[in-house]
Amino acid sequence: MAKLLYVEASPRKERSASIEVAKAFVEEYRKTHPGGTVDTLDLWATVLPEFDGEVIDAKYAILHGQPHTPGQKAAWKAVEGVIDRFKGADKYLFSLPMWNFGIPYKLKHYIDIIVQPTYTFSFSPKEGYKGLVTGKKAAVVYARGGAYPAGSGGEAYDLQKRYMEQFLGFIGFTDITSIVIEPTLAAPESVKKTKSEATARARSAAAAF
Numbered sequence: 111m112a113k114l115l116y117v118e119a120s121p122r123k124e125r126s127a128s129i130e131v132a133k134a135f136v137e138e139y140r141k142t143h144p145g146g147t148v149d150t151l152d153l154w155a156t157v158l159p160e161f162d163g164e165v166i167d168a169k170y171a172i173l174h175g176q177p178h179t180p181g182q183k184a185a186w187k188a189v190e191g192v193i194d195r196f197k198g199a200d201k202y203l204f205s206l207p208m209w210n211f212g213i214p215y216k217l218k219h220y221i222d223i224i225v226q227p228t229y230t231f232s233f234s235p236k237e238g239y240k241g242l243v244t245g246k247k248a249a250v251v252y253a254r255g256g257a258y259p260a261g262s263g264g265e266a267y268d269l270q271k272r273y274m275e276q277f278l279g280f281i282g283f284t285d286i287t288s289i290v291i292e293p294t295l296a297a298p299e300s301v302k303k304t305k306s307e308a309t310a311r312a313r314s315a316a317a318a319f
Contacts, residue, residue, distance in 0.1 A: 112146045114139060114319075115199035119206035119217040120253075121154045127291045127305055128253035132205035134309045135249065135289075138316035139203075149199065153216040158223060159188035172227055189223055196224045201247045201319060208254035208270040221277055230281040241282025249287040249315055250274050251308075255295035287315045 116136060120126040136148055159165055164185035171178050178186060206213055224230055232240045250271075258268040271288060278286055291308045294301055 112143065112200040113198065114143075114146060114148045114201045114203060115196065116148055116150045116203045117205070117217070117220070118150065118152045118154075119204065119214050119220075121214075121216075122207070126205075126207065126253070127294050127301075127308075128205040128207055128251045130305060131253075131289060131291060131308045131312045132203060132251045135203060135251065135312040135316040138313040139319060142317045143319070149195070151195070153214075153220055158192065158216075158219050159185075161222065165189060169226070189226070190229075192220070192223045193226060193229050197230070197243060199246075201249075203249045203251070204274065205251040206253070206270070206274075208252065208256075208268075211267045212269040213273055225277065225281060239280065241280060244282040244284075246283065247285045247287070247319060248278050248283050249289065249312075249319065250278075251289045251291070251312065253291040253294055255293055257293040259292075287319075289315065 114136075116132065118129060118132065120128050123129060136150075139146065140148065161169070164179075164181045165188070168178050168182035168186040168189075171182055204217075206217055209215075212218075227233065230241070230243050232242060234240075252271055252274075254268075254270060256264070256267075258264045271290070275286060275288075289308055289311050291304055294304070296304070
């Protein structure tokens with residue numbers, strides 16, 4: 111039974127374009143994958159471990175190949191819990207708005223937790239960096255007030271999609287589906303059409319996911 115982890119990164123909820131389209135994806139996924147399960151992770155309703163004190167010391171102990179002290183081991187369990195939930199999924203869906211050309215800080219915090227050596231990536235002088243989360247699919251729903259299409263001259267400002275693709279690729283993903291909703295600050299009728307088209311793409315992607 112495949113598990114889809116849906117990571118929701120917008121605080122706007124019912125006013126969020128990214129969540130609206132992602133919910134259509136989940137609805138279609140449930141319909142076309144009756145044996146699957148969906149685990150929803152709302153980053154705005156989740157307490158994530160901070161990277162200070164014993165937690166950051168535990169991270170550097172791993173980087174330097176040193177054993178954890180009892181305090182570091184206890185603190186690191188919270189990080190491992192977040193990573194285990196992430197790695198326990200078979201497929202992934204992310205929904206996120208663009209904030210200041212990038213991603214929301216809650217999502218960045220989450221990524222900083224799950225991208226850890228020996229857990230989601232490895233390094234060796236011979237192979238360099240190697241992603242450890244392999245053979246899995248990811249779909250990402252992006253919403254942004256402006257438009258940054260290729261060849262427009264504005265694509266250099268898009269650090270949202272570029273960062274997500276860099277993060278996912280770094281930890282091993284090669285099968286990534288992108289669904290972009292832009293521009294959400296256009297005239298209402300135009301936005302309605304844009305969201306409708308994105309919803310259709312999301313449903314189609316979900317059915318084949």
